[in-house]
Amino acid sequence: MDILVKDLDYALDPDLRIYRGIDILIRREDGGVKLYRGRNLLEKFNLDRRDLKVIDGDKKCAIPGLSNNHTHIPMTLLRGIADDMILQNWLREKIWPNEEKLTGEDVYYGALLGCLEMLRFGVTSFNDMYFFPEEIVRATKEVGIKGAIGYPVIDFGTPQYKDLDKLLINCEKFIRRYIGEERIKPVVAPHAPYTCSKDTYLYCKEVSQEYNVPMHTHLSETRYEVVEMENRMGMRPVEYLESIGVLGENLIAAHCVWVTKEEVKKLARYGVKVVHCPGSNMKLASGGVMPLVEMLREGVPLSLGTDGPASNNNLDILEEMKICSLLHKAHRWDPRVGDVDTVLGMAFNSEVIGFENKDIVLLDLKSPHLRPVHSIKSNIVYSANGNDVDTVIVDGEVLLENRKFTRIDERDLRTLYSKIDRIVEKFE
């Protein structure tokens, strides 16, 4: 059924144009979804209310779907298990030993929780990297949001496949299995330059080219990584990936915190898509700050990610926008940096992970912290958070309405939460 959102107070489109007092019509046409924005669309299109699902837009603002372009959603299971620790100790003592204990079913429930959290926060597409990716696909399909699901490749294996050869064979199988799906895009995900050999990267590049799927990797997240690569390879991580021919438009690189101006130029020249994860970088004290100003100046395609919920500790892109903006203002001693248009553009950028943004998220403007509205963009970036999301429409399907999931009821949620409580009992 087509959907009409009527009499919206405000609307923002993916080009960040602001509208007032309009309707949005969401129609299924030629097998796809088409959006129309304008006044009195019921009359203009000569529509009968009975053929439509009508949603009241009064005191609401419609924005495009938010996109979480770097995350590891099953890590919802590890949310809050350990905070305020040195990165290497955090990984060695708390994250890796507990990840070893995860089964495919555990990953499925963790991913389900993550997808529901994102939907509740208006995140309609995401780019993930975690083991048991087929379980993440299953959870994503159940919730109905759009997922670029990475098949993780790492030289020492994953808790799913300890053996690299097995991992690589199954990687290709995974890509083949999910290619051509509507709301799922398979992605090949070599973990990072310090955990994947040249041969591993080249294999991933080959798969990425053969099946025309993106490649998703961590890149220059910490100073430790840069020093290690310099010692081992005599090159910085970005230079190294260039030297083995891996930089290109199909590459989605998360973090890029510790990069020089020269490396930024290289990322721009090759069209590498960089995902900025300010919350995670600050929480893990990766030190340094992704050079936002230089990236923008060189024209690097930028977007936002929360990273895994164990290092954030949520999947709220509305919150991440504010973190991003404040971090860069503080870092550069310049309040003009990280302006509202820049961060909004990053938050709506689902195109870099392969999804056209035709999703609609309605924010409820009735809460005290969102009044008055001098500037709707300012209220979204600096005042709103994920809890202000009221309704979410993905590909012409209402998945959240009046803050309630349409595919999952209260009882399902209670069952899920107790399932999760049981899973985490085995953690140390």
Ligand SMILES: [Zn+2]
């Ligand atoms: Zn990550």
